[in-house]
Amino acid sequence: MLHYLPEGTELTAKRFRDWGNLRYALRSVESYADWINHVFIVTNGQVPSWLNTGYHKVSIVKHSDIFRNLSHLPTFNAQAIETHIHRIPGLSKSFLYMNDDFFFAQTVELEDFYSKETGFKIRFGAERVPEYIDKCNKLTEHLDDIEVVGTQCDNSDCEWDGQKCITAKQSTIALASRYGSFFGSLFYTSLTYYRAFGHAQRGVPAHAPYIIDIDVMNALQDRFSEEWERTSKNRFRDPICFQYSFAYYHFLIHSQQQNMCQGAGAQPIATNLYHYTDYAYFATGNSTKLEKVLTSFLRKKNKKFVCLNDHMGNKYSDAEIARNGDVIAKFFQEYFPERSKFEIN
Template sequence: MTPWSENYKFPTWDDCEAVKDKADILPDMIHVPFEEAVQDVILEGWEDDWVAKALYTGPRLEEPKIDFVYNWVNGSQKEFTKTMRPYEVNSTLNDEQGEWLESHSSNRYREWDELRYSMRSVEKYAGNFTNRIQILVNAFQNEDPADNEKYTVGKQRPHWLKPDHEQVQVLSQEEFFGPAEKQCLPSFDSLTIENQLYNTKSETDRLFALSDDMILGKQHSASDLFSPLFGPTMGFKDNAYNTLKPPTEEDAERFGEKPFLIYTSWLLNRRFGARKRRGQVHFGHSMSRSIAREAITSFPRPAMRSAAQRFRGETGFQLYSWFVIFHYTIERHREALIWSYIMLRSDSNDDGYLDWHERRRMLRELSEGMGNETPELWRERQFFQVPEHLEKAGLEPPRVNTEILWTSLDGPHVIKDLDCDAFDTEDCLAPGFSIPTSDATASSPVFSSATIFDRIARQNPRCGDCLIKLILNRRRSGLEPLLPSARRKPEQRKTVIKALMKFQYTIVAPDAAFFMVTDAEQATHVLLKPYLRNHRKVGQMCLNDDVVLTDVDDLKRLRAVMSELFEGLLPEPSSFEV
């Protein structure tokens, strides 16, 4: 981590232009081999039984520690607004009429003192598993009044925060952005900052990323966010994206986050195959720094171009961190299963070719899976058993996000309601796959294990989904039918187990409420009355600033309502406050 220094100077415009030039020669995407991806994974001995059989046989586990990481800005600070002004004026978003310049920052950077209360909620409802709190802030210029060319740099800090609390770090962007990415600082774009979160340093890989307008409303356990058995919890909206062609200027002008979802959907389709992928819920996001690093850096040019944006929407598109991290995790878990079955288990002699003997075994396994697709032989649903599994491992089950919809231990989420009655090996795997004479006299390139892997993993994802579902139907629980032999291929199996543990996940319907706050009357009706006066409880709440009021008295009334709400819900000061 770069030591903070008041002698720091912001990069020049030319420095940032050089980063953009560098980005243009980078590839759109790269593929990280699983052998490389799992180098940071250490197995403790119980993971094989867990992945293969859905059976926990290990010792009592310690509750995980999780960092809470905030992206925070005090837009009311004069030094901040003065520092930002030249970048606003020179932004491509600045129009001749000055409308964007006049309006864009009114609610994006407004300070309601939400962070104070959000941190109170973390200490009150998640303090027993909080490792540290990191607050990511902007730097600002302190000009020398005698010489406008000279200045020192300070970093924003909440005025109420204790200066030496050992559990809290205040990090300016310069302290965690990558070496090339920091050449375009300062940034005032939350997407740009979020794409660099994985660079924050900590004793734990796990973090919960949230904004200051998000508060906890009920007591949480660590497994509400992450557990060693089931990975991070993920929540999704109903809206889904499946971008099949390069996004257009019309897409760039869509409302809110849609341009970034559309763009990132296009990248994910190119990397993992086309499918609908749902947008993430608007609350905090549980993530792994190592997975986030792999997910973001797997798209080198889009990631670098995103880092060069100082304001959201300057080029229309950016890599959307949460969307790419969530779906990268899900897709890599699925990809590991297909890689394991095709490249390692089925290619028993590791020659890169599926001969008739190997194909015949696959056909028998697929046939057995098809025969088992009846209600009385259906697989056990591990997502119904999450609390029991966690308690067996000595871990506290979820207390808030208790509506669990799926776990990766059940297979890829896409197989949940998938109809595979029409699965055809000739169409899905290779022409002539089920015919012994297809390669009786000479090898056929269509039976290359790498060719078949790419075909069902990326080119035709539905075929890969059905293959996984049918093969898993051979066992009541666990992922064993897709794994290489523990006796004949122990090292390959260990790599697969590491990958499946690293990229595991749990999909939940989170106990969360999202509100677009507009004015005092609305805030009183949807917030004060139900949550304070009628004592309604919700696990997690996001209060998004959608205020367009300009009248001073109207803003005062709204501020009074929000203050009453926050003080009513969280009246006790935290240990972080002066």
């Protein structure tokens, strides 16, 4: 991996740390979503030692099975891998996508993700991604606590560059590069959509499972082929990548708006959910606080979808990381004590 690492790039341990979530995510599928036909686990060929590879409902998919351009491999970038998951051989036309830090905490049904009456159900958080509005004036939206203010244009040919006349594409890349890989990729995708579709209040999707339609994803990647190609070839996380769920959800929304403008399609493509109560998000960090919220959740068990995300960067001590690991292991063992068929007996 270090052979491919760009000079000056710092590796973040949380991108490679394993809390054992996958085992319990699969237990949650068996316990609460037995209508799921098959589970495809995408790895670089690694197989967990505990996984029952003889079970007919699970398959390991290697990166080389789905990447179109094998020169983009090896990759250590989840954004690049996501770009190709709809190419898994044998995948249903519509499939449920989960990261390994998701799990189901109650019974879930297909209608929690999609119905004919609502179309795809899109769960958004409170965050909005900033974008340039009124051509070159300024960015007026907030992303977490960051306010970004743009510069005035030098002339009408330079859409938002206040220093020298460069292309809008170059300006988009320069702006997104100011931020980290996650927020930068949101910003980059939002600016690209602003140029393609115009101004909109584009929210950040909740970090939760959702359904992908292969035909929609193919149309999205055909429309923005250059951006997806750039995302695919980035071996490590980078601000200049399309953010997968954000790009997909807002493409669905644009498609629905386009259909409405054309007077076509009475059946909705998507429904936006902002005030949902079926989702919880927990993050590692302070082990005492984490233990408190997870213990409370064990008593309540009042959500369907849960994300237990790793927020521990390189500043955390080995001792604190170990304490977080102990808290997580205890929580999962209490919530999902029974071994699933996905595991070796």
